[in-house]
Amino acid sequence: MKDVPSEKVKEYLDLFDGDVLQAVRALREVGYGKPAAPAAPRRPLSDEVLIRVEDLKKSYKVGKQHVNALNGVTLDVHKGEFLALTGASGSGKSTLLQLMGGLDKPSEGSVTIHGNKLASLNDKKLSEFRNKTVGFVFQFFYLQPFLRLRQNLEVAGMPARTKRPVRRERVAQLAEVVGLGDRLEHFPKELSGGQMQRAAIARALLNNPEILLADEPTGNLDSENGKAIIDLFEKIRNEFGTTIVVVTHDAAIAARADREISLKDGVLL
Ligand SMILES: Nc1ncnc2c1ncn2[C@@H]1O[C@H](COP(=O)(O)OP(=O)(O)OP(=O)(O)O)[C@@H](O)[C@H]1O
Numbered sequence: 001m002k003d004v005p006s007e008k009v010k011e012y013l014d015l016f017d018g019d020v021l022q023a024v025r026a027l028r029e030v031g032y033g034k035p036a037a038p039a040a041p042r043r044p045l046s047d048e049v050l051i052r053v054e055d056l057k058k059s060y061k062v063g064k065q066h067v068n069a070l071n072g073v074t075l076d077v078h079k080g081e082f083l084a085l086t087g088a089s090g091s092g093k094s095t096l097l098q099l100m101g102g103l104d105k106p107s108e109g110s111v112t113i114h115g116n117k118l119a120s121l122n123d124k125k126l127s128e129f130r131n132k133t134v135g136f137v138f139q140f141f142y143l144q145p146f147l148r149l150r151q152n153l154e155v156a157g158m159p160a161r162t163k164r165p166v167r168r169e170r171v172a173q174l175a176e177v178v179g180l181g182d183r184l185e186h187f188p189k190e191l192s193g194g195q196m197q198r199a200a201i202a203r204a205l206l207n208n209p210e211i212l213l214a215d216e217p218t219g220n221l222d223s224e225n226g227k228a229i230i231d232l233f234e235k236i237r238n239e240f241g242t243t244i245v246v247v248t249h250d251a252a253i254a255a256r257a258d259r260e261i262s263l264k265d266g267v268l269l
């Protein structure tokens with residue numbers, strides 16, 4: 001409550017019949033007492049900015065209607081940061097994540113990674129960026145049901161010219177990292193939900209991406225498996241220095257990140 005100016009609270013007290021808590025809540029709603037975005041980090045961030053998001057806007061046209069999904073988001077994601085992105089359903093989280101990963105183009109504003117504005121890359125460069133620099137993880141695991149875990153990992157993502165022994169070695173190594181070293185010959189249906197998501201994370205890491213973007217990766221998991229996924233993200237960040245952005249509805253998960261930022265109606269709170 002300390003972060004809301006007391007003179008403002010006094011002004012609002014009448015409106016809420018002297019109820020201080022209600023007054024503070026209302027003031028926060030209208031923007032008082034909110035930390036300036038982005039919120040203070042829980043651990044020191046590296047000086048190096050890896051993803052620079054500037055005044056990002058995205059609107060979708062649906063029939064004659066325009067839906068404004070993002071209304072001007074400015075944000076720096078630092079190298080090696082583990083960032084949680086929260087907010088109500090429809091607030092623009094997935095849209096922001098997709099634009100950061102070059103899966104879609106903004107209507108206005110820019111995403112800059114390594115000094116390159118994603119929107120200015122041609123299709124070839126953009127798909128190279130997506131393959132080499134970014135790994136994606138989604139709520140649904142998208143494993144091929146008719147392929148064994150080893151095959152699922154071998155066919156995904158790695159450039160075709162990667163030699164088989166190198167590919168096999170990398171797959172085995174990543175399966176170990178995600179705790180599935182003994183499951184490589186299993187089919188997805190023989191894995192639990194948590195194991196499938198860990199497999200999807202291993203797949204996202206095949207090319208050793210600098211950035212891992214995850215959209216509600218624990219949305220389909222119980223809290224114990226959800227925790228294991230976040231433990232894994234932490235381990236990945238610590239071992240490989242991967243920069244991780246996770247969209248989540250789960251406050252306990254967001255609390256584990258270095259920094260949590262929240263979206264509301266397409267803007268940062
Ligand atoms: N492809 C699309 N076409 C039209 N509108 C879209 C499209 N994708 C998203 N939207 C709209 O943009 C807004 C933001 O959607 P977005 O998916 O980014 O929200 P979100 O925060 O990820 O929500 P959730 O928590 O439910 O996944 C919503 O109003 C949504 O309906």
Ligand SMILES: [Mg+2]
Nearest residue numbers: 093094095215
């Ligand atoms: Mg979403």
